[in-house]
Amino acid sequence: MDIGSPEWSHLLIDGAAALGVTLQPDHARLFARHAAELLKWNAVTNLTAITQPEAVALNHFLDSLAPARFIAPRSALLDVGTGGGFPGMPLHIAIGGLQTVLLDAVRKKVSFLRHVIRELALSGIEARHQRVEDLGRRVDYRHTFDVVTSRAFSALAPFLRAAWPLLRPGGCVIMLKGHVPAEEMDALRDIASGVGLDEGMAVERVGYSLPGMKHERSLLIVRRGG
Numbered sequence: 001m002d003i004g005s006p007e008w009s010h011l012l013i014d015g016a017a018a019l020g021v022t023l024q025p026d027h028a029r030l031f032a033r034h035a036a037e038l039l040k041w042n043a044v045t046n047l048t049a050i051t052q053p054e055a056v057a058l059n060h061f062l063d064s065l066a067p068a069r070f071i072a073p074r075s076a077l078l079d080v081g082t083g084g085g086f087p088g089m090p091l092h093i094a095i096g097g098l099q100t101v102l103l104d105a106v107r108k109k110v111s112f113l114r115h116v117i118r119e120l121a122l123s124g125i126e127a128r129h130q131r132v133e134d135l136g137r138r139v140d141y142r143h144t145f146d147v148v149t150s151r152a153f154s155a156l157a158p159f160l161r162a163a164w165p166l167l168r169p170g171g172c173v174i175m176l177k178g179h180v181p182a183e184e185m186d187a188l189r190d191i192a193s194g195v196g197l198d199e200g201m202a203v204e205r206v207g208y209s210l211p212g213m214k215h216e217r218s219l220l221i222v223r224r225g226g
């Protein structure tokens with residue numbers, strides 16, 4: 001299977017349908033161009049350890065689409081620690097009218113993202129070289145985003161605290177990770193309620209799976225009260 005081949009595209013389109021997402025052939029073609037640039041730059045810049053075409057399709061692009069059904073068209077989206085553009089760029093391509101900011105603290109990754117945005121002639125999307133903690137301190141970005149996503153968070157409480165000032169009332173933080181046991185969900189609720197966030201906040205876990213993968217993955221969704 002080669003990137004951009006009919007088999008590669010059908011893997012994405014069929015897998016997206018299983019996630020409740022309608023992916024068009026034009027979307028898959030843009031994903032293929034993104035993937036090709038990712039692997040080209042990866043030869044000299046460490047962007048990903050995943051390089052096999054099928055694994056790239058599943059672990060990067062299809063996994064990125066898991067939150068799509070929870071994101072309304074024309075939303076303002078911030079993707080924190082985006083790395084090679086995941087999940088933010090596939091979401092931007094697949095969901096109509098998003099206004100997207102891809103945020104990463106590593107300059108070489110931001111340079112790559114700006115290159116891909118130009119190569120794919122994408123509009124309504126920008127890449128910023130900045131830490132989320134610093135962006136959250138900027139008055140002009142407070143309560144700007146409907147959705148904040150991340151696949152890269154490590155410590156949950158600092159991430160929520162940094163992202164919360166950027167989130168509009170009624171918005172949500174969506175974190176992508178592996179299986180989350182019940183006791184970790186209980187701990188998540190305790191952490192979320194203890195980091196000084198708004199009352200009326202709701203926390204939920206949504207499980208999903210990817211084709212050919214044994215282990216269930218999770219979306220952790222923290223909603224901000226209106």
